[in-house]
Amino acid sequence: MPELPEVETVRRQLEPALVGRSFTGVEILDHRLVQPRDRGEVAAELLGEQVVAVGRRGKYLLVRFASRRALVVHLRMTGAFLIGAAAAGGADGPSGLAAIPHLRALLVLDDGAAVAFRDVRRFGTWTLLEPGELRPYLAARLGPEPLGAFSAADLGSRLARRQAPIKAVILDQSTVAGVGNIYADEALWRSRIHPLRPAADLDAAEVRSLHRAIRAALAVGIARQGATLRDYRAPDGSSGGMQDEFKVYGRDGEPCPRCGRALAKSRVAGRGTHFCPRCQRAPAA
DNA sequence: AGAGGCACCCGCACGC
DNA sequence: TGCGTGCGGGTGCCTC
Numbered sequence: 389m390p391e392l393p394e395v396e397t398v399r400r401q402l403e404p405a406l407v408g409r410s411f412t413g414v415e416i417l418d419h420r421l422v423q424p425r426d427r428g429e430v431a432a433e434l435l436g437e438q439v440v441a442v443g444r445r446g447k448y449l450l451v452r453f454a455s456r457r458a459l460v461v462h463l464r465m466t467g468a469f470l471i472g473a474a475a476a477g478g479a480d481g482p483s484g485l486a487a488i489p490h491l492r493a494l495l496v497l498d499d500g501a502a503v504a505f506r507d508v509r510r511f512g513t514w515t516l517l518e519p520g521e522l523r524p525y526l527a528a529r530l531g532p533e534p535l536g537a538f539s540a541a542d543l544g545s546r547l548a549r550r551q552a553p554i555k556a557v558i559l560d561q562s563t564v565a566g567v568g569n570i571y572a573d574e575a576l577w578r579s580r581i582h583p584l585r586p587a588a589d590l591d592a593a594e595v596r597s598l599h600r601a602i603r604a605a606l607a608v609g610i611a612r613q614g615a616t617l618r619d620y621r622a623p624d625g626s627s628g629g630m631q632d633e634f635k636v637y638g639r640d641g642e643p644c645p646r647c648g649r650a651l652a653k654s655r656v657a658g659r660g661t662h663f664c665p666r667c668q669r670a671p672a673a
Numbered sequence: 674a675g676a677g678g679c680a681c682c683c684g685c686a687c688g689c
Numbered sequence: 690t691g692c693g694t695g696c697g698g699g700t701g702c703c704t705c
Contacts, residue, residue, distance in 0.1 A: 465682085510682055511682065556677090658678075
């Protein structure tokens, strides 16, 4: 489940492969990837584009071109890039590419390398934006970058007007960009805040703690090159190590690493939610 | 405007 | 063994 740390890991691997390269071949195999645009049209527009930067904002990858256009990629659940040997699917060269299961798009670069995009559940999106469209596109969707200029006061002011459960509010990308289900549970556990607490009820000390916890959880995720769950892989085919660092996610029934009480799992904001019923005190009903 | 629920998609873990 | 069912995950859209 790519969240900010997984997307950042992908960005770091894509950057050296793509920057300075031009697309000499573009195939978009799944129309859903670019809908409502026409897949042939988008492929034709991408052909010949030269990459000048590979950025990230929240969970979005930003492939920026010399033309000042930008390809905004969202991996959603199962989107993944495969570079070079991983893209070639083994030693059998280009013929191996079509053998990649769930292949949705294929880029060929002017140095001969191939970059494949695979996506089992087909939720991933590629959006090609014209010059000047990127900033408003992101601003309309995303709050501050959690590891950039983002203070506890910023977080506090965004929570102050929200009565929804704190977990729902930090999953909202307009509160802070890049936190998904896993890192939300990890951050709430670190700050000892129950996921059902109304966001506006957090006091200043709790907001500071949560702010710190969000940043710490994401930073550890990046340092571990993301988490590898089910079949997620980085573009070079390697696995991340963050799944071994989870304190609560997927550990219901196991002892809380802090107090030893059995971790619980419930449902908050429609998401599987893992927490410690002792460390994270439930709000009064 | 904020909140909640659902659709989107498909592989997998289940139970029968 | 084979089938049916439910689940999950991020986002966008719909309703209230």
